Amino acid sequence: MESSTFQPHATQGHVLCCLCGCNIMPNPSNMCVNCIRTQVDITEGIQKQVIMLWCKECGRYLQPPKHWVAAQLESKELLTLCIKKVKGLNKVKLVDASFIWTEPHSKRIKIKLTIQAEVFNGTILQQSFVVEYVVENNMCPDCNRANANPNSWIACAQVRQHVFHKRTFLYLEQLILKYGADSNCIKVNDIHEGVDFFFKTRAHALKFIDFLQSVVPLSYRHDKQLVSHDTHNNTYNYKYTFSVEIAPICKDDLVCLPAKVSASLGNLGPIVLVTRVTSQITITDPHDLRSVSLDTQVYYRHPFASLASGRNLTSYIVLDVEPINRDGSNVAWGGNSQTGGQAGRFQLAEVQVQRESDLGNDTVFFARTHLGNVLKPGDVALGYDLATAQLVGLDYEAFVAKGGTTPDVILVRKSYEEKRRKRRERGDAARTWKLKQLEMDVDESKTRQIEKEEADRERFMQELEEDPEMRQRINIYRDEAVMAEKNLLGSKKVAQDDMSDDDSDAPEVPLEELLEDLQQLGLDEKGDDEEEDEDMNME
Amino acid sequence: MATRCQFENSNDVGVFAKLTNAYCIVALGGAENFYSVFESELSEHIPVIKTSVAGTRLVGRLTVGNKNGLLLPNTTTDQELMHIRNSLPDEIAVQRIDERLSALGNCIACNDYCALIHPDVDRETEEIIQDVLGVEVFRQTVASNVLVGSYCCITNRGGLMHPKTNVEDLEELSSLLQIPLISGTVNRGSDVISAGLVANDWSAFCGLDTTSTELSVIESIFKLHH
Numbered sequence: 001m002e003s004s005t006f007q008p009h010a011t012q013g014h015v016l017c018c019l020c021g022c023n024i025m026p027n028p029s030n031m032c033v034n035c036i037r038t039q040v041d042i043t044e045g046i047q048k049q050v051i052m053l054w055c056k057e058c059g060r061y062l063q064p065p066k067h068w069v070a071a072q073l074e075s076k077e078l079l080t081l082c083i084k085k086v087k088g089l090n091k092v093k094l095v096d097a098s099f100i101w102t103e104p105h106s107k108r109i110k111i112k113l114t115i116q117a118e119v120f121n122g123t124i125l126q127q128s129f130v131v132e133y134v135v136e137n138n139m140c141p142d143c144n145r146a147n148a149n150p151n152s153w154i155a156c157a158q159v160r161q162h163v164f165h166k167r168t169f170l171y172l173e174q175l176i177l178k179y180g181a182d183s184n185c186i187k188v189n190d191i192h193e194g195v196d197f198f199f200k201t202r203a204h205a206l207k208f209i210d211f212l213q214s215v216v217p218l219s220y221r222h223d224k225q226l227v228s229h230d231t232h233n234n235t236y237n238y239k240y241t242f243s244v245e246i247a248p249i250c251k252d253d254l255v256c257l258p259a260k261v262s263a264s265l266g267n268l269g270p271i272v273l274v275t276r277v278t279s280q281i282t283i284t285d286p287h288d289l290r291s292v293s294l295d296t297q298v299y300y301r302h303p304f305a306s307l308a309s310g311r312n313l314t315s316y317i318v319l320d321v322e323p324i325n326r327d328g329s330n331v332a333w334g335g336n337s338q339t340g341g342q343a344g345r346f347q348l349a350e351v352q353v354q355r356e357s358d359l360g361n362d363t364v365f366f367a368r369t370h371l372g373n374v375l376k377p378g379d380v381a382l383g384y385d386l387a388t389a390q391l392v393g394l395d396y397e398a399f400v401a402k403g404g405t406t407p408d409v410i411l412v413r414k415s416y417e418e419k420r421r422k423r424r425e426r427g428d429a430a431r432t433w434k435l436k437q438l439e440m441d442v443d444e445s446k447t448r449q450i451e452k453e454e455a456d457r458e459r460f461m462q463e464l465e466e467d468p469e470m471r472q473r474i475n476i477y478r479d480e481a482v483m484a485e486k487n488l489l490g491s492k493k494v495a496q497d498d499m500s501d502d503d504s505d506a507p508e509v510p511l512e513e514l515l516e517d518l519q520q521l522g523l524d525e526k527g528d529d530e531e532e533d534e535d536m537n538m539e
Numbered sequence: 540m541a542t543r544c545q546f547e548n549s550n551d552v553g554v555f556a557k558l559t560n561a562y563c564i565v566a567l568g569g570a571e572n573f574y575s576v577f578e579s580e581l582s583e584h585i586p587v588i589k590t591s592v593a594g595t596r597l598v599g600r601l602t603v604g605n606k607n608g609l610l611l612p613n614t615t616t617d618q619e620l621m622h623i624r625n626s627l628p629d630e631i632a633v634q635r636i637d638e639r640l641s642a643l644g645n646c647i648a649c650n651d652y653c654a655l656i657h658p659d660v661d662r663e664t665e666e667i668i669q670d671v672l673g674v675e676v677f678r679q680t681v682a683s684n685v686l687v688g689s690y691c692c693i694t695n696r697g698g699l700m701h702p703k704t705n706v707e708d709l710e711e712l713s714s715l716l717q718i719p720l721i722s723g724t725v726n727r728g729s730d731v732i733s734a735g736l737v738a739n740d741w742s743a744f745c746g747l748d749t750t751s752t753e754l755s756v757i758e759s760i761f762k763l764h765h
Contacts, residue, residue: 008707010707011705011706011707012703013704013705013706013722015702018727018750021752021755030724
């Protein structure tokens with residue numbers, strides 16, 4: 001059953017092209033394509049030769065009126081740029097565009113364009129043609145400015161911390177290297193009590209400061225200085241400066257909290273130890289093991305300074321350790337929920353200590369400490385001698401005036417000095433790991449305290465060895481040369497090691513945490529198993 | 540023999556002239572050039588008449604005729620009718636017809652034996668055509684166009700059709716008209732055949748723009764070479 005009317009089969013007949021007489025299908029002009037092409041040129045109004053400006057320094061092409069676009073030869077961006085420059089393309093329909101290869105140094109770019117346009121009465125003609133671009137050298141204004149005053153910066157971040165050491169900056173340096181926050185820095189200057197970072201734009205500086213805010217507690221101010229003023233455009237060029245101050249609280253500092261802060265934290269005993277500084281400051285009360293983390297904003301609402309810092313530590317010899325258990329359980333967790341996740345590594349203990357200088361005397365101190373799990377009788381510990389120290393601070397004086405008492409000793413950490421000395425004597429002192437460094441310009445004119453810098457760096461490395469959580473946040477690399485040496489020596493020393501090798505040796509960075517320094521090795525990464533194979537071969 | 544000419548710089552000679560085997564009607568006005576082209580070719584054999592129809596010069600499109608007769612639209616004035624009647628030989632019947640579609644030249648294509656007409660022409664007109672012109676009448680379209688008189692040109696020896704006419708239609712029309720047909724163009728690819736071309740059994744006239752290819756097609760289909 002047929003669904004629609006019968007459609008007879010219709011074959012289109014041929015006609016002769018009216019110009020050349022060849023057989024063609026009838027079309028509105030009744031001319032064959034070649035004849036139409038000879039009659040009409042649809043590319044007539046289109047520019048065939050165009051000039052393009054290119055900056056040799058940065059390799060960017062000008063997109064008028066002002067924008068410079070970076071593009072490789074024969075890339076998509078260059079194609080769009082070239083097509084935009086051709087005048088007369090808006091009247092015809094562009095169907096296809098592609099590059100024709102030219103020698104890279106010929107300074108010519110050729111593009112084949114295919115366009116469609118209507119000719120005569122309704123016939124659509126498609127035609128391809130070539131547009132040639134002459135590339136001329138023209139320095140872009142940015143390169144011009146860069147060449148005219150080299151090393152000029154637009155924004156500067158002056159980071160300072162008013163303490164007596166630079167360990168925070170060493171740590172910051174490692175963090176910056178790990179997260180690549182220095183990608184936009186033009187220059188880095190090492191200065192007394194801080195570091196200056198210079199950037200090309202204000203946005204880069206702000207991004208850097210945002211990064212810093214996430215790793216250390218800081219507060220900053222911003223200022224700008226007028227450099228030039230274009231009266232015709234009413235545009236102003238400024239130099240921006242950000243003055244960043246890192247909170248002067250460091251790890252292992254002794255702090256007396258202001259009364260308000262102490263009260264708001266649930267009467268956290270005003271004398272506290274600072275146990276960790278990241279974007280939050282973690283303080284621990286050594287008497288009841290309560291830890292609290294203070295946010296940067298919370299800290300700056302009632303800022304406090306440290307009472308005593310690492311310089312004022314005295315060494316004590318531990319005579320006796322008595323762990324204190326709560327609730328009859330073996331491990332003291334420190335109780336409440338504010339411990340900030342650190343309670344597991346502390347254990348409350350009563351200790352009997354004697355100052356190293358007092359050896360042979362009867363002066364013994366009793367103290368409570370949070371280091372119950374690491375201290376054993378005979379260990380050396382570092383702590384603050386509050387009995388003889390003269391502590392200055394408004395909060396401290398207010399606390400004492402109200403009748404507050406301080407313990408005689410507050411222990412901070414175990415000292416591995418003795419073990420390290422022994423290791424150095426054994427000849428095993430070289431560390432199997434190393435850290436990368438940021439390229440800094442150091443102020444040569446001022447008197448550099450090189451010994452102090454070395455001491456700071458050594459202390460920083462020791463801190464890394466002692467604190468696994470700090471290590472997690474930065475990248476540590478293997479030192480292949482030292483490792484190879486140690487492997488050579490290791491085989492000889494197997495016999496001698498039996499007496500000194502026990503678990504109370506000086507802490508070391510375990511091998512698994514070390515990263516391969518790819519630059520040193522070249523392209524391939526040797527795995528851990530290869531290292532082990534080497535060891536087995538040696539033995 | 541096919542000749543190229545122009546009427547007042549227009550290539551559409553079929554609009555301003557009507558050519559049959561017994562007479563030729565040419566429009567008034569303009570240079571005598573046009574008239575003299577026709578005269579030089581035809582005056583020995585057939586009368587060449589200058590006239591207007593309905594006060595216009597579009598004699599080719601308003602009238603239709605063959606050796607038996609001539610049909611004029613109802614807009615023809617009496618004076619013109621008298622003039623034509625007087626100028627033409629007595630054997631040729633001249634008739635003015637009442638037809639809604641008054642551009643008879645566009646609606647009717649004929650030779651001495653058969654005619655194709657616009658599908659909407661009245662029945663009475665069809666009968667008059669049959670009587671006056673003495674032809675067999677077929678209602679047809681050419682390349683799906685109803686204006687058969689515009690898009691084809693037929694003589695007793697052959698016919699030229701609109702270029703888009705498909706092969707089946709050509710065969711059908713050819714069998715109806717009993718003459719060879721071909722599709723082609725005139726005046727440099729124009730598809731309005733009858734506007735650019737007038738032809739009879741031994742001569743044809745087309746616009747100056749007609750290319751030699753088109754001219755050779757015309758000469759071959761109308762069998763004009765001696």
